[in-house]
Amino acid sequence: MTVPFSLSRIHHVAYRCRDAKETVQWYERVLGMRYKTAFSEDHVPSTGAFDPYMHVFLDCGGGNILAFFELPNQPDMGRDENTPEWVQHLAFEVPDFDALMAAKAHIESLGIDVLGPTFHGIFKSIYFFDPNGHRVELACNIGTAEQYAELERLAPVMLEEWSQTKKAPRHADWLHKDPDA
Template structure:
């Protein structure tokens, strides 16, 4: 911690916009098993007082984490930041193991949803797909060792400093990419 007077207790919820609250609740329940827990609906925004009817729905993402969505029927159709690639902004959820990740992929594809991956990131593997609102969703399974995570934490300040100066990928964690390359080569040869 930085010594700042603020002491966070975790993320209360992360909120995104949706096209249809009911469709979104049903999709996250069916595809990811999230429980729909709470809704708020107002005609006036509590923080600003402006008239802008909304439905605000909350879903249990596990382990005390909450994902929320706003449906805003009086606003222009939702879009995305066209200056940011679609792969950048995403919701990432943790699953317990690589086996769970593969089972999730099978389940999601059986729903008729296109899934990319698994992608090997050295210390975790991920799959990617889109929700009905166009939000990219990632499921990730940690596979790294305690030593690998400790090394990443150790080199993080150096990587950020180098990035800030060069705007090129720092080489402090090349070993991480080598792990992913080796696994990819094994998968291609069936070894």
């Protein structure tokens, strides 16, 4: 399917936070993001509703922006209790495995619990939580060009099989065999 336009990148992805200042400081200190800008209004521009907010924007590299809303007049934020906490997460790429391990050491030195590294066939990851309860993943690619091409070739087949059976297609079993295990 073709559409009459093209996307150039993610402009920003927005999540809710409990405290905008704490969130900005955490992402600067833990992940080295740069605080770019903020918007603060009493009325939501798209709806006109009265709902004061602080909207902060952090540069997470590659022209991608991570944003947060602090909404002091709304009920305390929570999470979707029907979705496991491992499902919804923010994933950021680091250049290589050495950078991933340096990140893990840095984050743990700040007293933050880190899970991993976890092997995913074509990348390895670590996981931890931000002060708002959002799960964060750092990942480094380890796959070969041939592996990425094979996964792209298999993607439509796997999706169709999943759609029909709701069972994990095993077309890429090689993904689950960690050579370092």
